[in-house]
Amino acid sequence: MTFIYPTDSNKAHPLPLSPEYKSSIKRAPNKPLIPMRHTLSELTGPVYGHETVREGDNDLTTRHKGEPLGERIIVHGHVRDEDGRGVPNSLVEIWQANACGRYVHVRDQHPAPLDPNFTGAGRTQSDASGYYRFVTIKPGAYPWGNHHNAWRPAHIHLSVFGHSFVTRLVTQMYFPGDPLFAFDPIFNSVPDEKARMRMVSSFDLENTKPEWALCYRFDVVLRGKDATPMENH
Amino acid sequence: MQDSLKPDGITPSQTVGPFFKYGLTPSGEYAWNDAFTNSTLTPDVTGDRVRIEGRVFDGDGVAVPDCMLEIWQADAQGRFADPQDKRALPNASFRGFARCGTDKDGHYSFDTIKPGVVPDPDGKPQAPHILLAVFGRGMLRHLYARIYFSDEAGNAADPVLELVPADRRATLIAVREAGKSVYRLDLHLQGDNETVFFDV
Numbered sequence: 001m002t003f004i005y006p007t008d009s010n011k012a013h014p015l016p017l018s019p020e021y022k023s024s025i026k027r028a029p030n031k032p033l034i035p036m037r038h039t040l041s042e043l044t045g046p047v048y049g050h051e052t053v054r055e056g057d058n059d060l061t062t063r064h065k066g067e068p069l070g071e072r073i074i075v076h077g078h079v080r081d082e083d084g085r086g087v088p089n090s091l092v093e094i095w096q097a098n099a100c101g102r103y104v105h106v107r108d109q110h111p112a113p114l115d116p117n118f119t120g121a122g123r124t125q126s127d128a129s130g131y132y133r134f135v136t137i138k139p140g141a142y143p144w145g146n147h148h149n150a151w152r153p154a155h156i157h158l159s160v161f162g163h164s165f166v167t168r169l170v171t172q173m174y175f176p177g178d179p180l181f182a183f184d185p186i187f188n189s190v191p192d193e194k195a196r197m198r199m200v201s202s203f204d205l206e207n208t209k210p211e212w213a214l215c216y217r218f219d220v221v222l223r224g225k226d227a228t229p230m231e232n233h
Numbered sequence: 234m235q236d237s238l239k240p241d242g243i244t245p246s247q248t249v250g251p252f253f254k255y256g257l258t259p260s261g262e263y264a265w266n267d268a269f270t271n272s273t274l275t276p277d278v279t280g281d282r283v284r285i286e287g288r289v290f291d292g293d294g295v296a297v298p299d300c301m302l303e304i305w306q307a308d309a310q311g312r313f314a315d316p317q318d319k320r321a322l323p324n325a326s327f328r329g330f331a332r333c334g335t336d337k338d339g340h341y342s343f344d345t346i347k348p349g350v351v352p353d354p355d356g357k358p359q360a361p362h363i364l365l366a367v368f369g370r371g372m373l374r375h376l377y378a379r380i381y382f383s384d385e386a387g388n389a390a391d392p393v394l395e396l397v398p399a400d401r402r403a404t405l406i407a408v409r410e411a412g413k414s415v416y417r418l419d420l421h422l423q424g425d426n427e428t429v430f431f432d433v
Contacts, residue, residue, distance in 0.1 A: 023371030095256025
């Protein structure tokens with residue numbers, strides 16, 4: 001009896017040290033991670049009731065007095081595990097820059113306007129089949145100091161939990177066809193191209209709302225549970 | 234929406250970046266109920282109340298002001314607030330999860346209870362421990378560590394600590410301050426005192 005969530009899946013993740021992403025150089029561990037068997041501590045994980053997430057927390061365009069500036073979009077998709085099972089009732093939290101590429105954060109001094117009608121944070125729970133949905137504004141690209149003329153591709157940060165503490169995931173959803181992909185060390189920190197492209201949403205015309213909002217689909221795939229039962233549990 | 238397609242693989246991790254505060258650790262700065270704070274305490278919780286605090290440092294020993302830490306733990310009886318743990322939960326509203334960001338000097342703190350004993354897959358008791366996930370700018374995937382307690386005799390026989398080279402075990406053991414229920418554990422992402430991180 002060894003691993004319950006196969007660790008092979010972790011190969012899709014970036015390496016901790018990705019020198020092109022300069023902030024990783026002093027923050028990635030130098031020593032190898034120590035492998036260990038999953039215990040009940042790793043195999044369980046936080047579960048959320050509906051008491052904190054309220055209806056409307058998934059619409060980032062209606063949190064303030066007026067409408068935010070920019071291009072209204074719908075972002076939706078399926079949270080499932082790598083075996084194709086939907087992950088129900090999972091907390092999905094998002095945060096992002098506004099349409100001009102500026103975050104509501106004291107350390108973001110990018111000279112682009114703040115939008116009084118956009119904070120850029122939302123959350124929801126996936127439904128009984130693992131489906132989630134947000135209404136928001138398409139974030140802008142923004143410059144950062146990593147290298148000469150460095151601009152982040154437009155992205156939305158997502159935080160998802162799944163069924164255990166080892167399925168915890170924070171990722172970024174990108175938009176199809178972004179010309180900045182080739183130059184972004186965070187996006188390219190994922191060595192496998194197929195895995196990298198799983199972070200790119202797809203334009204969804206079928207669910208685009210006429211006269212109202214474009215739609216993007218982004219499925220989030222978490223680690224799958226090995227069928228092997230755990231002993232002595 | 235129904236979907237039963239088997240995907241090619243998992244979605245890769247990306248950094249939380251420096252600007253996660255409004256999304257994940259709002260602390261009253263956003264117009265909703267905070268989903269989490271840095272406390273797991275609930276009015277009905279039983280067990281020894283403890284505070285865990287420390288600082289996070291990078292490879293140059295510089296404080297990391299944009300880290301986010303999450304903890305996950307059992308209650309004082311060693312039971313998890315998760316339907317996968319089939320044993321009854323004595324502390325009905327105890328959730329065992331908390332989250333905090335580091336401040337400008339890299340400080341973090343958690344208010345919680347000391348967890349009970351949780352068995353390992355062979356049924357062997359593990360010393361009381363808290364799971365820790367470390368997120369931050371510059372970290373492309375979060376790191377997993379554990380927090381143990383300096384006044385627990387069970388540490389010596391803990392099956393997970395046994396996997397760690399003896400000279401590195403102290404990086405996972407929070408030290409109790411004399412006469413207080415406060416434990417200190419600094420985290421070092423890199424360097425001579427690098428915290429032990431696990432491949433799970």
